[in-house]
Structure formats: structure tokens, C-alpha cells
Amino acid sequence: MHSSISPRSGTILIIVAGISALLAAMALTFLVQMRSDVEESQFVLQHAQAKLMLAAGCNYIQETSRVGWDRSKDSSATPPVPVVDGLRIHEEAFGWVDVRNGKTGPLNRAGASLMGSDTTKWPHIGTFVRCPMFVRRVPPYATTLATGSNPILTKDSSSPDYTYPLMRYPDPQPLENLNAYDHASPGSVTDARYDQFAKGDPTPLTASQGKAWFRIFRDGPATFIITCGSGATSGFKDWGEMSTIEREQFPNREFFYQLKATELRLHYRVEWTAAGVETSYHNLQHEIARTHDHYESWPPNASHAWSSSRRTQTWLKSPVGTIRWIQRLVTEPTFW
Amino acid sequence: MTRTHASGFTLIEMMIAIALGMMVVYTAIAGFRVASQTITAAKRLSLENSLLRSGYFEAQRQLDFWTNLDDPTALDTERPLKRTGNPADSSIGALNSRDYSMKRGLPFTPMRALQSEGVWPKSPGVPRFADPKTVNGARVGTIMPRDLSFYPPPTSANSNDALEADTGFDPSYSWSPHDPRTWIRVDLSGKERNWVQQQYVRNKDANNKDVTDPLYPDKYVHPDFPEHFPLVYNGRYILFSNPENSGAALPTFRIIPDPNKSPLLLDGAMADMNNKMVEITYSGYPTAGTHTWYPHQMSRLINAMGYAALCEYLPPNSLYSWYTLVSTRGDRTEGAWFNKFGMHHDFEFCNDNGGQKSARGIWRQTYPSSYGYINPRAPNDFNVYPAPDPPSPVATDKNLRQRFYARYKSDNDTTDPNGGNAKQLNWFITRTGLQEPLMVERPQNWPEVKVSVARFIKSAHHVAVAKISRFSPMTGELIELSWTGLGTTLRGARQQRLPTTGWAHWDNDPGVTNDPTLDSP
Numbered sequence: 110m111h112s113s114i115s116p117r118s119g120t121i122l123i124i125v126a127g128i129s130a131l132l133a134a135m136a137l138t139f140l141v142q143m144r145s146d147v148e149e150s151q152f153v154l155q156h157a158q159a160k161l162m163l164a165a166g167c168n169y170i171q172e173t174s175r176v177g178w179d180r181s182k183d184s185s186a187t188p189p190v191p192v193v194d195g196l197r198i199h200e201e202a203f204g205w206v207d208v209r210n211g212k213t214g215p216l217n218r219a220g221a222s223l224m225g226s227d228t229t230k231w232p233h234i235g236t237f238v239r240c241p242m243f244v245r246r247v248p249p250y251a252t253t254l255a256t257g258s259n260p261i262l263t264k265d266s267s268s269p270d271y272t273y274p275l276m277r278y279p280d281p282q283p284l285e286n287l288n289a290y291d292h293a294s295p296g297s298v299t300d301a302r303y304d305q306f307a308k309g310d311p312t313p314l315t316a317s318q319g320k321a322w323f324r325i326f327r328d329g330p331a332t333f334i335i336t337c338g339s340g341a342t343s344g345f346k347d348w349g350e351m352s353t354i355e356r357e358q359f360p361n362r363e364f365f366y367q368l369k370a371t372e373l374r375l376h377y378r379v380e381w382t383a384a385g386v387e388t389s390y391h392n393l394q395h396e397i398a399r400t401h402d403h404y405e406s407w408p409p410n411a412s413h414a415w416s417s418s419r420r421t422q423t424w425l426k427s428p429v430g431t432i433r434w435i436q437r438l439v440t441e442p443t444f445w
Numbered sequence: 446m447t448r449t450h451a452s453g454f455t456l457i458e459m460m461i462a463i464a465l466g467m468m469v470v471y472t473a474i475a476g477f478r479v480a481s482q483t484i485t486a487a488k489r490l491s492l493e494n495s496l497l498r499s500g501y502f503e504a505q506r507q508l509d510f511w512t513n514l515d516d517p518t519a520l521d522t523e524r525p526l527k528r529t530g531n532p533a534d535s536s537i538g539a540l541n542s543r544d545y546s547m548k549r550g551l552p553f554t555p556m557r558a559l560q561s562e563g564v565w566p567k568s569p570g571v572p573r574f575a576d577p578k579t580v581n582g583a584r585v586g587t588i589m590p591r592d593l594s595f596y597p598p599p600t601s602a603n604s605n606d607a608l609e610a611d612t613g614f615d616p617s618y619s620w621s622p623h624d625p626r627t628w629i630r631v632d633l634s635g636k637e638r639n640w641v642q643q644q645y646v647r648n649k650d651a652n653n654k655d656v657t658d659p660l661y662p663d664k665y666v667h668p669d670f671p672e673h674f675p676l677v678y679n680g681r682y683i684l685f686s687n688p689e690n691s692g693a694a695l696p697t698f699r700i701i702p703d704p705n706k707s708p709l710l711l712d713g714a715m716a717d718m719n720n721k722m723v724e725i726t727y728s729g730y731p732t733a734g735t736h737t738w739y740p741h742q743m744s745r746l747i748n749a750m751g752y753a754a755l756c757e758y759l760p761p762n763s764l765y766s767w768y769t770l771v772s773t774r775g776d777r778t779e780g781a782w783f784n785k786f787g788m789h790h791d792f793e794f795c796n797d798n799g800g801q802k803s804a805r806g807i808w809r810q811t812y813p814s815s816y817g818y819i820n821p822r823a824p825n826d827f828n829v830y831p832a833p834d835p836p837s838p839v840a841t842d843k844n845l846r847q848r849f850y851a852r853y854k855s856d857n858d859t860t861d862p863n864g865g866n867a868k869q870l871n872w873f874i875t876r877t878g879l880q881e882p883l884m885v886e887r888p889q890n891w892p893e894v895k896v897s898v899a900r901f902i903k904s905a906h907h908v909a910v911a912k913i914s915r916f917s918p919m920t921g922e923l924i925e926l927s928w929t930g931l932g933t934t935l936r937g938a939r940q941q942r943l944p945t946t947g948w949a950h951w952d953n954d955p956g957v958t959n960d961p962t963l964d965s966p
Binding site for chain 2: 124128131132135136138139142143145146149150152153156160163164167206207208209210211212213228229233234235236326327328329330331332334375377378380382383384385386387427431433434435436437438439440442443444
């Protein structure tokens, strides 16, 4: 029987198939190698993210030594919010160790504690705060970058706005006009809308979730353990410490521990001090500075300094204190 | 007629087939070669990236554990930046020795070692906070501030107060701004009066030559005074931060209110009739040292670990100035070299920016100068930038101490034909940030990866610069990655280490006994 398929065709098929298989094998090896590299690179990324959380944690400690304790909207606050000119003031604290008397802070200007009565809750000593670092859809007090020039009307002398000073139409305005400000009727800003502006929209942006978090345990008046996490557990230590509502963030216990297993956690201990960066007479009253305003002659953002030139003001006083020391803990502490 | 069919290919068919076949084969070979080269290149890049990643993690390890400067698992003999303070080690030297070879200044020397030889004694009777509380199950409060009521009145100059007399480093104490002991008592606007006044006020001998003080040949003698005109830094405030107690009676100073103007008794053309000599007496003040805690903390820290470490241990708002009493004349402003620490540009911890002898803070001290931690494996090439004398060809702990006491100019002085400050800066950066190979041995064709973490102070910033470099012997390509890292500070690193050998365990479980550290008293 005469075959219609030439033996040569089979040979070519074998050769082509062989070469293809070889190329496919090489491609597969290549892809496996690349995948391995990417996985290892992922760990580099995780480590970098965790280190960023150390900076975030230190910033959190520094800033909350002074701000973040505003109770002006809480009418039932205890102790009562001080009232000035009939208005409940926006309170600030005076440090984790109060700079006025060395007592444990945060204390308000009257010396009353801003920590609340529940000693098991942050920021009491022996408690922690958990900070998953996702991006909110609208951060609190978010403003637009589109600032206006606020021009002064100088052409129409009959206008009630003629030569009206700056800030006639204050800017920058809240993002998405959350306070419903209307140029025509500035009184349109209501308390409710202002609250919305103050609160923002805490809904996380999906792409930013599950990346990194930090958690701070206050282990003394001014010492803290910062745990830096790079992963999706949102800073929960384990399943047991979560409330029922908190557990709803995760499908189940096993999934949480799976996330935890792939997560990187670094533990640091730091000490905060109210001491800011120094200033000295020489800086304030140097001969080249006498004819200039102090901040003009010594700008904070100059890159370098030498005699007879403008100098950096890197010794600028820090209103939120500084971190005295940082210690990476060799082992995981029991409480964090 | 029977037509014969050709059973083979025609020449043209063959030529076309061969040509096509060659193209197919060539394409296949080329594809294979490209794939092969791609895989080879990918493997090489993968190896290089893998080594870079390893370099990154090594740099992070150094940022967090300072292992490039001190390996706590090694024997003390292999830790050049640590000394145990054996009293038999004469190189440790006397407290105020000006001999560079006799100073301390190694950043990993245990406090306990210094204490045992009397450098770091603790005052008896000073309460320590050694018993932290347990709150919400955790041990807390191992570092405690004291409330203001704990202290004597801030205006008190009673040197007998136990808290003021304390000289020891207390790791459980928080150096807080509310603590009156941490307040420096100087007049920030005060500068040395000595030099300006003596330009106008000099005693002349018979040959109309300036008469100098036999004790201080560089000081002229004032016609009204049997000795040289007293140095007055910072006016009367010199009294209030003085660790010495000689029992000498405090003298009466006669000073010119404005040292920039000629006093009345000289050149009439320049005289300011209102700028008369005034007498300042100190009756009623104690003759003993006053407010001694602050200068003691600074002098002990500098002796313990050197300038760079001093800046890390002190709060950032520190002003590096205090006074001691060495002269028996009761002049509380001048003494041995050490006493003008931070006030005179001739001394090490003071940069060359101006000669004003005024109290200076960390920014003023570090914007044209840097202080850092020299890698102990760095070349001992003092000739590149002359380090403090005496230079030594042998890298010993003495040299390392000298380096820790040395400042390195960081201004870029391009006018210096020899490289000037830029050369010094380069020396400094390459010695603090000594690039060391990631692997001691490697295949010849493997990329070479080097890692360094340089730590120094510049313009009041404590900086840790991590750098990874990768050199490919195959391509000759050199890549450098550098970043300023955030991680463990010196004090944190010392708290990570046992006073002996090994890592110190720390936990906040009340049932756990924590290990002592290099900072333990």
C-alpha cells in the first residue's frame, strides 16, 4: 500500500517537535528562574516596606506627643474640655513626658489626662495602638492642591469686595468640597459638613490594602515598642486577640495564619524625648543674619552651609520632640 | 510515446528546498542560540540580582545590629571597638589626659568597665528606678522620668544635693527637658572677652614691650592686674555649671562691659567714656562646684565613648559647654584643654567656623565637620589625612580612639590645591563607610558585591548611609546603590550586647530576667 505521507515529513516533524520541546524546556527554566527571582525580590520589597513602617511609627510617636487629642467635638469628655471665649478649645498635649513637670502624658494644658479612663486602652502604659497603613479614599482634613491666587479686586471701587484683603475666599478648600463651601454664601458651611471634612472617607483604596502596618506598644512613659509589619494581617498579633467584628476582616482563622506566615515582622524599641534640635546664640544672631529676618537668613531647606552664605536651619526646633534611640530587638518580645 | 516522469527533484526544486531548509535550520539554530544566550544572561543577571539582594539584607543587618563595627559573638580580643577597661591596660589613660594615645573613646566599651576603674562612679544615695511595674500583664517603665517635685529648686546651686552630685550613667533614667539638672547654665551670647580686651589693655615693660603672664605666655598682662586679665566666658553664668570643687575663694573680676570698645584707660580717640571697668563680685556664692550633674554627664560620656557617641547619647538640644576650676586663682573659665570643650576651635570637638568661644550646640559643631565611627578594618593611612598626633603606623585601639576623637572637615574647599577639605571628607567617608566584600571567596567569574554602612553626624543629623556596590567581571559594569537607612542607634546597639560576649535578651514578660548590657551600671 502506498502511503501518502512521506517519511521525510515525519523526520521534519520529529526535528521540529524536538527543537520546540527544547525551546519550551529552556523557556520553562527561564520562567522558573524568573519566578524564583521575583519571589526573592518580593522579600526585599517586604523588608523595605517594614523599614518604612519604622519611620512611620517614629513619626506617629512624635506627632501624637502633641496632637491628636482634640476632644472639642466630644461634649461628654472627661475631664471637661477647657472653654475659651465660649468655645471648646482644640486641645494639644505637652509630650509623653510632660515638659512642664515630668508627669506621664499626654496631659492637657490644665494638667488633666487625655488618656481616657479605661486603662486598658491606648495610650495608657501597657497598651497598644494598631495602625494598618492603607490609603484612605479621603484622608481627614484633606484639601485640594488647587489653590487659588485669591486676587484682590482693585478695579471696581463700588464693589463691596473692592480691595478686600486676602482670604476673602479662603483656600485651599477641602477636597471634593466636603464642607460645601459656597463663595456666594460663606455661611453655607455647616457643622455636619465640616465634620465630614474632618473625618474624610476612611474607606480603604483596595490596591493599598494588605501591604504594611505598624503597631506601637507603650512600655513606659516615653518608651515604646514599634512592630513593623509587611503583610496583610493588619497588625493583629494572633487570632485570639481579635474581636468578633475584627475577625470579619478575614475569611477564617486558617487564612489569617496563612497571611501571618508570609508576613515579615520587625520589632524595635525606641525612646521619645521632648528635646528638640538645639539652637544657640550664634545661629540666632550671627553677624550675617542681623539685617535679615532669622528664618530668611537661615532657611530650613538650604542644602549646604558655609560662611557668608545662606545657611541651613537644620537645628530648627522640633515641636514634637525627637527619638533618642532605636533598638532592633533581637527576639520578639512577649508584649507588643 | 511513453513519457518518462522524473522521480527526483529538479535542480531548481533542490536549490529552493536546500535554501528553505537552510533558512529553517538557521532560524532554528539562531532561535536556539538566542534562547541559550538569553538563559545564560538571565542566569547571570539572576545571580547578580541575588547577590545584590544578599548585599541589601547584609546592609539592613548592619543597620539594625552594627555587626560591621562590632560582632558581639566574637571574643573581646577580636572586637577592636570594645575594651573591657582592665585597670592594667595603661592605654585607657587618665581622665583629663591630653595625650591622644591615653584617651578612651571606643564606642562598645561597657559602662561597667569604666565604673570599675573609677571613671564612672555613681553617687551613693541617688535613687534608681530598678523596679518597673507590671501593667496589663506586661513589665513596663524600665526607663523612667522623674516628676519635677523630685528635684531641688532649679535655682539652687547646692552642689551637695545628691542628684546634682550624681556622676554615673543611669540607663533607667530619662534625660528629660523638665529636669533642671539638664539645663545648661550659660549665657548663649557670651563670648571670650580676653582677646579683644587685651588688644587695648596691655602692660608695657621698660622697652615698651607687652608683658605676658609667665604662666600663660600667650596672655598679655593688664596694667591693673598682677596676673593676666581673666578670661570670662559667658559672664557670671560661669558659676552655675561647674563640676569642680577646689575650695578656692571666688575672685572679684573687673571687666569691661563691652569688650568690642576700647576702655577708658587707653587710646583716647577710641575710648568710650561709658565703657568703664566694672567690678563683679561673687560674695554669697558657694565656692564648691555648682550644678555638677550636666558637666559630669558630658565629660564622662566623652571619655567613655568619644565625640560621635557623646552626640548620640545626649539629647539633641544639648549645648556642649561647661566650666571647670583648675586655676588656683579661682578663675573658673580657664583650665586644662579639656575644660574648654566645645568652646574653642583649637580643640577637637569644635569646628573651624569662627573663633568665637561661645557655647555651641550640635548643629554648630557639625555643619562643617563630621564625627563618625571608623571601621576598625579601614586602612591605617593617617598620611592621607593627618589624624591627631602622634600618627602611628600600626592600627591599634589607640589609633581607633584617636579617630573617634578626631573631626573631619566636610566643607568642600576647592581652593586648596591639595584637595583640602574635600580630601579629608573623602578620607572620612571611605573610612566610616569602608566597602567590604559580601563573600570572602567567590568563583572568579562571579560578580563582586561589597557592602558598607557608614555612620556619622553631619549638620546635626545622625546619618547611616548604606551602600552596595556590584562589579561584574564579565561586563566590567559597576553598579552602586546607596540609601540613608533608619535602624538601631548606638545606644540601641549597646543595649543589644552583653557586657561579655553574645547578644543580650530583652523581654517585657514580668517573669523573665533580662540580661545586662553594655550600658548596665
